[in-house]
Amino acid sequence: MKVTEKTEQLVQPILEELNLQLVDIEFEKEGKNWFLRVFIDKPGGVDIEECGQVSEQLSEQLDADDPVTVPYYLEVSSPGAERPLKNKQDFINHIGHSIYVKLYEPINGAKSFEGVLKAFEDELVTIEVRDKARKKDTTIPYQKIANARLAVTFN
Secondary structure: OOHHHHHHHHHHHHHHHOOOEEEEEEEEEEOOEEEEEEEEEOOOOOOHHHHHHHHHHHHHHHHHHOOOOOOEEEEEEOOOOOOEOOOHHHHHHOOOOEEEEEEEEEEOOEEEEEEEEEEEEOOEEEEEEEEOOEEEEEEEEHHHEEEEEEOOOOO
């Protein structure tokens, strides 16, 4: 079992108890060091105390289960303002927010779109995008989305 999968099994009960959501898990080598990063969130965002609480409890679970065979650093944090949208529920939860999506293949000649997420229905994502001075809706099949994240906009 991959480190990220085992970490997800270990962290999920901790997050449920604290009413927090798992956004993503990464296990990456940077330079000569390995990092196990767990990104958590909740409506309104998470604070440093919640990240610390999850880190402490998860660290105990990881020490007991020992799924990582190399020395590593554990980091638990918020995904930030431009958090990734990893699954269908993330899209549903962020209707009305600005998002950025990258596609596997172009739609109407474009492989990326930024705008307001209007709807997620029947495996279709509808985004209101600006086209010069006007706004128009673009509908994208969910399976064509390579990755998506919230977008910070300045008005």
